[in-house]
Amino acid sequence: MRKFVISIGAVAIMTGAAYAQATEFYVVQDTSTKRCTIVDKKPTATTTVVVGDGKVFTTRTEAEAGMKTMKICTTN
Structure with a gap:
């Protein structure tokens, strides 16, 4: 039983x-x-x-806002 609980915990952490x-x-x-x-x-x-200097955004909304401020994206 103990091994089962540990296995379930490990799967939850990886997920x-x-x-x-x-x-x-x-x-x-x-x-x-x-x-x-x-x-x-x-x-x-x-x-x-x-x-954008390789910036990573955490949400799609942030990325959309960031793209609007990038000169290379607004001139095309």
């Missing part, structure tokens, strides 16, 4: 940690179209780059 990591938003720019968008995963493709 919580995975959920906490999923709240990251990035403002990225497509290098060919020069269009800015918001993504929830750090881009790995060479066709997009993170703009």
Whole structure:
């Protein structure tokens, strides 16, 4: 019974940690179209780059507000 309780606790901790990591938003720019968008995963493709000094936002609303203030995103 004790091992069961410890196992359940370990699963709960791992699940919580995975959920906490999923709240990251990035403002990225497509290098060919020069269009800015918001993504929830750090881009790995060479066709997009993170703009705004690589700032990571914790909510989509923050990312949208940040994108409006980035000159590279407002001029296109």
